[in-house]
Amino acid sequence: MLINKYKNTYNLNSIILNFSILFLILITSVYTFKIYFNSISISSYAYNELFINYQFGFIRRGLLGQAFIFLNTNIDIEPILFFTSVFFILYVLQIILFLKIFKNFFISNFVLLILLFSPVFILFNIYDPNIYYVKDIFIKVSILFHAFVFIEKKKNGNYSDYLKSLKFLIIPIIIVVSLIHEYQFFFVGVHFLISLGFCNSKKNFIYLLKIYSIILIPFILVIIFIGNESQYYEL
Numbered sequence: 001m002l003i004n005k006y007k008n009t010y011n012l013n014s015i016i017l018n019f020s021i022l023f024l025i026l027i028t029s030v031y032t033f034k035i036y037f038n039s040i041s042i043s044s045y046a047y048n049e050l051f052i053n054y055q056f057g058f059i060r061r062g063l064l065g066q067a068f069i070f071l072n073t074n075i076d077i078e079p080i081l082f083f084t085s086v087f088f089i090l091y092v093l094q095i096i097l098f099l100k101i102f103k104n105f106f107i108s109n110f111v112l113l114i115l116l117f118s119p120v121f122i123l124f125n126i127y128d129p130n131i132y133y134v135k136d137i138f139i140k141v142s143i144l145f146h147a148f149v150f151i152e153k154k155k156n157g158n159y160s161d162y163l164k165s166l167k168f169l170i171i172p173i174i175i176v177v178s179l180i181h182e183y184q185f186f187f188v189g190v191h192f193l194i195s196l197g198f199c200n201s202k203k204n205f206i207y208l209l210k211i212y213s214i215i216l217i218p219f220i221l222v223i224i225f226i227g228n229e230s231q232y233y234e235l
Contacts, residue, residue, distance in 0.1 A: 024095045032087075035132055040129050043130040049133075050135075051065045054066045060182045061182065094137065150197060175217075178218045185215075188212065
């Protein structure tokens with residue numbers, strides 16, 4: 001009897017979780033569609049900032065704009081299509097990663113649903129479409145992805161495998177995001193705290209410091225070549 005009750009509860013939770021994912025993705029898709037076709041009036045500041053690039057030299061926040069220029073030159077992709085697609089993928093990843101990470105931490109589906117549909121969490125960009133193109137989403141997804149990788153590796157207790165993922169996947173992602181939005185540097189501490197979950201000795205702690213030290217390179221570059229962003233919007 002208890003087993004059947006547990007199965008029914010598990011099935012209900014699974015249904016609620018899957019429905020929530022689909023519903024959130026649907027809402028994000030509808031708003032993305034409306035933004036793409038200018039059905040929703042939004043501030044042009046965040047969108048215009050996406051065009052910052054390296055045509056006139058290295059500058060902070062220029063990597064995404066440079067990626068667009070490369071694709072626009074080679075396959076003639078439209079800017080609205082490129083940027084909207086990138087941000088849509090990121091918002092969907094944020095939904096999926098958030099639920100996969102936190103689904104087991106809530107004793108009540110009611111609490112989980114409140115957080116999911118709160119205007120200050122996952123749906124912030126829906127309640128305020130003006131921030132749809134704000135680059136902060138890159139930082140959020142990088143942290144969530146790191147947490148997801150950590151949890152999966154922690155389940156197996158495979159520290160060496162996690163270190164490989166950290167060196168060849170997480171750190172490169174942090175560096176790339178730093179070149180898209182320099183605010184990533186302020187959240188390196190969050191990534192390091194996640195990594196400390198596997199740290200059980202002074203030797204491991206020092207090794208983590210060495211791995212993370214490579215992030216100083218893009219940090220120094222951004223400080224030196226901070227530049228004047230208003231000069232880097234040209235295509």
